[in-house]
Amino acid sequence: MTEPDQPNLPADPWDRFGWVMSVIWLVFLAFPMQAALTLDEPWGWRAAGAGLVLAFAAVYVLAFVRLETYFGPDAQRGRAWLVVGVLIALAAASAAIVGAEAESMAPFVVAFAMFALPLRAAIAVLAGIVAVLALVVAVDDSDAWFIIVIVLLVGTITGTVRVLEERGEEHRRLRQDLEMVAERERVARDVHDVLGHSLTVVTVKAELAERLVDDDPERAKAELAEIQSLTRQSLAEIRATVGGLRVARLADEIEASRAALQAAGIEVHLPDDPSVVDPRHRIVLAWALREAVTNVVRHSEARSCTVELEPAALTVRDDGRGLRGRGEGNGLRGLRERVTAAGGTVDVAAGPSGGTTLRVLL
Numbered sequence: 001m002t003e004p005d006q007p008n009l010p011a012d013p014w015d016r017f018g019w020v021m022s023v024i025w026l027v028f029l030a031f032p033m034q035a036a037l038t039l040d041e042p043w044g045w046r047a048a049g050a051g052l053v054l055a056f057a058a059v060y061v062l063a064f065v066r067l068e069t070y071f072g073p074d075a076q077r078g079r080a081w082l083v084v085g086v087l088i089a090l091a092a093a094s095a096a097i098v099g100a101e102a103e104s105m106a107p108f109v110v111a112f113a114m115f116a117l118p119l120r121a122a123i124a125v126l127a128g129i130v131a132v133l134a135l136v137v138a139v140d141d142s143d144a145w146f147i148i149v150i151v152l153l154v155g156t157i158t159g160t161v162r163v164l165e166e167r168g169e170e171h172r173r174l175r176q177d178l179e180m181v182a183e184r185e186r187v188a189r190d191v192h193d194v195l196g197h198s199l200t201v202v203t204v205k206a207e208l209a210e211r212l213v214d215d216d217p218e219r220a221k222a223e224l225a226e227i228q229s230l231t232r233q234s235l236a237e238i239r240a241t242v243g244g245l246r247v248a249r250l251a252d253e254i255e256a257s258r259a260a261l262q263a264a265g266i267e268v269h270l271p272d273d274p275s276v277v278d279p280r281h282r283i284v285l286a287w288a289l290r291e292a293v294t295n296v297v298r299h300s301e302a303r304s305c306t307v308e309l310e311p312a313a314l315t316v317r318d319d320g321r322g323l324r325g326r327g328e329g330n331g332l333r334g335l336r337e338r339v340t341a342a343g344g345t346v347d348v349a350a351g352p353s354g355g356t357t358l359r360v361l362l
Contacts, residue, residue, distance in 0.1 A: 122162075208223050284344065288346075314358075
């Protein structure tokens with residue numbers, strides 16, 4: 001049995017072409033290259049200087065092209081240190097030939113270190129390079145102090161970009177985790193609502209059919225046919241719920257509530273016109289009605305149940321045994337989460353003359 005094909009996600013453009021940003025700055029290597037080509041030395045010496053500059057540029061660009069290889073697991077950090085060492089060695093060799101102009105290679109070393117090494121190690125590399133440049137400027141009494149400023153700016157900017165990128169990636173991962181948890185809770189809540197209601201009605205109708213099978217076979221057959229229809233409908237709803245397509249309709253839930261309550265032998269008082277509810281609130285109140293009626297049928301032992309609708313509210317009253325210290329189940333907790341997410345509240349309390357009153361206010 002073959003596995004389904006996995007979708008081919010497009011590659012991250014930054015992963016593929018981010019190295020181009022490193023190539024742009026190679027223009028600053030023109031200074032040591034010019035110094036190498038204009039040396040007052042034999043052509044072999046000039047070629048060696050130019051070759052070292054070209055080798056430095058090649059290693060730098062290749063390292064950035066494969067930056068993800070180095071800037072990754074701890075097992076790969078040794079390669080990053082190797083690249084930094086090679087860059088420093090090439091810069092030092094170039095300095096021995098072309099002189100102070102090789103100082104312009106320092107920002108490249110700092111930039112790569114900031115992206116490839118652990119942050120503390122990269123800062124240590126920056127400090128070491130700044131110290132060496134300061135010593136060179138002091139010994140030679142040159143006016144190349146500006147290169148130190150450039151190195152510090154490069155280190156600060158690249159370090160800031162790296163920290164922001166790491167924090168951004170962490171934020172994206174956390175957001176994805178939260179979205180996954182929210183989706184799992186949605187599916188669990190919807191499946192509970194669908195199954196809880198449907199199985200309660202199926203149980204009630206099965207018990208009724210069992211009682212009628214001898215006294216009223218035709219009625220028993222009708223109840224069994226409704227059970228069959230209800231199970232098919234529930235299966236379709238479960239599939240839609242898992243696919244995120246399940247949307248409760250208030251008018252349908254009113255009729256389903258009527259059937260469930262009547263099958264349980266509970267006197268029903270339902271509103272005739274669901275259009276009194278603000279259209280913005282109908283989906284949430286439909287879910288609330290389903291959960292409330294399921295609890296009445298399953299737990300209340302009531303003789304009658306009354307449902308009232310308002311533009312932004314739902315009230316369900318029964319004359320059953322009341323709360324009696326029972327805690328909230330998964331269904332009621334899921335209802336609270338759904339209503340709270342819609343900016344509403346759920347209040348469950350004992351009725352004025354016994355029973356339970358559930359009120360959802362949006």
